[in-house]
Amino acid sequence: MRADMHKVIVERPRWGGGRERHNRRANIPLRRPPNARVHACRAHRPQVFRRKSRAAASLAALASRPSVGRHLQRRLLGHQTQQRSAQPHQGSSEVQVAKIGGNWACFYVHPRSGLLWEVLPGPRSPSWREREAQKRAEACRWLNEETALLKLNGCWFECEMRPLPADERMRTYDSASRMLLNRREAERRYAKPVICVGKGQLSREELKRFGLTNSAFAEA
Known part of the structure; x- marks a missing residue:
């Protein structure tokens, strides 16, 4: 070994432009993109x-x-x-009984x-929005812009509704759900950006007049 070996500068060999796999992308001419x-x-x-x-x-x-x-x-x-x-099926007189095609036929x-x-188009399964709207209609019925009938824990209540402020980040207490709701959560629950500020349970005469029944007393 040489005495002045510590003075020799050892560098890592640079990659060339050969035919190796890591150099194939560099060999592509600029006129033709990859x-x-x-x-x-x-x-x-x-x-x-x-x-x-x-x-x-x-x-x-x-x-x-x-x-x-x-x-x-x-x-x-x-x-x-x-x-x-x-073409291969032109002269065939056989009738296939089994269904081969899919839903796109x-x-x-x-x-x-x-x-x-x-x-003919078959029955279409309801979408997520339609299922949510049907579930909402079973528990929420609007009488006018400020009054709605809500089903809470199996019993129907007449609730006084008030619109929410325009700020989506603000949360307001809802008396029906006993939660703080913003505009998006209120629209998902009531189909409108409103909250309940007061409620009262419906009497038997009011339930009969609106055609409603309390599920808690349905079996009695």
Whole structure:
């Protein structure tokens, strides 16, 4: 070992521009960005959706007609992907009883008549807002802008409501829920930015007049 080895400056070798994996990004020319191929693929996506919409429109025009098979055989030339997928089933006389399509199927072939029919929309499940509105309607009924009937712990009360201030950060005491509410919480509970400032339980005559019953005494 050399006596003046402590004077030798040792540096870490710098990465070059070779063919290694960590240097591939540096070898890309500036004229072609790295994501140029991705943009080229995205440019053709609307054309695919337009082709599918045109195919669905042509099938809708041929729905419930007995000569659907001849029209399809005449129009399926095989130069499109959707047409090539339907060509092997032209000469088949078998009727599939099992359901193969999913919820996105727009048309179906009737197993008895063999006609092409459009799928009718089924029952739609209620959304979160609709479920919240239905739950709110079961416990809150408005008589006018300042009076509402609220169901609290199974009993109906006539409550006097007052609007909240415009400041959303301010919390005000609510006599019905016994909580401090802001505008957003009040709208979620009463469908309006209001709070209850006074309440009184309904009598039997008032319950009968409004068509309400207390769930606490429903079994008695």
